[in-house]
Amino acid sequence: MADRAWSWRQGARLVFCYLLARWKLIFTVALSLGVFLLVEVLYGHPLEAYGYACLLVVTLLFLLSLCDFARFVRRHLALRRHLQLLEQGLPGLPGARNLIEEDFRNLALELERRLRRAESLAEQERSELLAYYTLWMHQVKTPIAALKLLLERDIRASTELKRIEQYVEMALSYLKLDEVSQDFLARECPVKELATQAIKSCSLLFIEKGLRLELGELSGSALTDEKWLCFVLEQLLSNAAKYTPAGGCVRVYRLDGAPCTLVVEDNGIGIRAEDIPHLGEKGFTGYNGHEDKRSTGLGLYLCTRVMARLGHRLRFESQLGQGTKAYLELERRSMDIA
Amino acid sequence: MAAYTLMLVEDDQTLCAALAQRLEEAGFGVVCAQDFSDVLGCFVREKPQLVLLDIGLPIYNGFYWCAQIRALSKVPILFLSAAADNMNIVLAVQMGGDDFVAKPFSVEVLLAKVRALLRRCYDFKADEALLASGGVVLKLAEGCLSWDGGSVELTRNEMKILKTLMQRPGAFVPKETIMQALWESESFIDANTLSVNINRLRRKLEEAGLTGFIRTKKGVGYAAGEG
Known part of the structure; x- marks a missing residue:
C-alpha cells in the first residue's frame, strides 16, 4: 500500500510539474476567455453562445493536454532511466524537440565526452606511473645486488641492505597487488621448503639481533603460489624479529590436521588486544607501531591482501608481553579475483 | 687451473x-x-x-x-x-x-x-672439493679433514663451519658470517649452539692430534689455520 501511496504522490507531483511547465499557455487561454467574456458583457450579448464556445475550447484543450501530458511523462521517465544507465554513456539520448532542448542535449553530450577523455587520460597516467615505478624497482635491485656482494663481510650493513630489499619487495607487491591473479602460479609446494626459503632470506635479521629460530613439524604440502606466500612469510618473520627482544625465540611449524595451517610464533612484546582486529588495515600502526618509528602499517595490510588473493587467510593471536602467533591458513577458498 | x-x-x-x-x-x-x-x-x-x-x-x-x-x-x-x-x-x-x-x-x-x-x-665433480690451509686439507666430497699425520671425519655442520673458515685461511671470521652459512644450509642455530659446536670440533681435532687449528678472538670471531 505504501507503494501505491507513493505512486499517487508521484502522480500528483507529475501533474503539478506539468501544469507548472505549461502555465503560460494556461494563463494565455484564461486571459483570452476573460477578454472575450468582457467584450460579450459590454456588448450586452446573451452569454449562452459564449458559454458553449468556452466549453468546446476547454474540452478540446483538455483532450490535447492529455496527449501532451502522456508525452511529458514518457520523456521524463526516459531521461530518468538515462541517469541510471549513465555508466554506459549517453547513447540513445532522446532527440531534442526545440532549440533549447537541443542546447541542453549538446551540453550533456559534450560533458560526457570530456568525462570520458579525462577518465582515459587518468587511466593512461596511472599505467605510465605504474610502469615507471615497476621499472624503478627493478632498476634499484641491480645496485642492491652489487652492494650485497660488496658488503658481504659487514653484518650490520648487510642487515640494513636486507631491510632496503624488503622495502622494495613491499612496494613492488603493493603495485602488483591488483594484478596478483595475472602473476599467480598455483602449485603444490612442500610446506617445509616454503618455510626454509623464507627463513634463509631473512636469516640476517635474526642473526644480527641474536634471536633463536626453531622449526617444528612441517610435513605435507599446500596448493599455493610459492613466490607470493614467501613474501608473506618473510614479512611475518621480519615482523617477529622486529618485535622480539634479543635472546628471544621465533618458531615456525604447522598445526596438525587439514587444512594446512602454518604458524609463525614469537615470544616478543605481543600486541594489545584492541589492536588485533585492526592489524590488516591499511596504515594501521597500533601501539607497537607508534613506539617503532619505522612502522608504516603497510606490511600486514599487504600480507592480508595477498593472502586473500591467494585464497588463504591470515589471523593473529597475541598475549601482551608473551608473544604473538600468526596463523596462515592455506586452504583453498575461492580466489578473490575482483 | x-x-x-x-x-x-x-x-x-x-x-x-x-x-x-x-x-x-x-x-x-x-x-x-x-x-x-x-x-x-x-x-x-x-x-x-x-x-x-x-x-x-x-x-x-x-x-x-x-x-x-x-x-x-x-x-x-x-x-x-x-x-x-x-x-x-x-x-x-x-x-x-x-x-x-x-x-x-x-x-x-x-x-x-x-x-x-x-x-x-x-658430470662436474665440485672443484670446491679441496680447501687447504697450512698443510691441513678439507675434503668436502668425502667430508673429512686431513693433515700430515692424521684425519677426522666431520659432521655436516662441522664441515660447513670449517669450509667457511678455510675459505679465508688465517683470517678471523665473525660468528655471524659462520651462522649465516649454516642457516643457508638449513641449520638454524643460534650463537650459543655455534660456540658449543666449535668447542666440540676443537676438542675432536685435538684428540686426533691437531692442536690450535681453530683460534678464537673474543668479540671478533674464529679463524682456522696459521695466523
Missing part, C-alpha cells in the same frame, strides 16, 4: 666485477661480455661451460641472446634478473634458460645453482 669457464652477461659494471671476483674465488674462470651488441660473438670465442645472463641488457635483451645461444649450443644458461615475476621466469625457461636467480641474490644460492647445473650437464 679453472676447469670451467663461466660467461657473465651483465651490464652493471659494479655488479659484474663483484660477481666475477666471487666466482673466481670459488674456482671458476670468468669471462665478462663487454660488447652487448655481440654477445654471441663473445660466446663463440670464449666457449664457456655456462652462461649467466641478465634479462635487461642494452640493445637486445637477455631472452634474445638466450635464443641466439640456444640455436648454436646446449650450454646451460642461468638467468639473473631483477624482474622476477612468474611471467618472466616462465618466459626464461621457455626461451631455453635452465634456471632463474632473482636479484638481489645471495652468492651462496647462486653458486649452489651454478654447481648444480654444471653437475647436471658435465
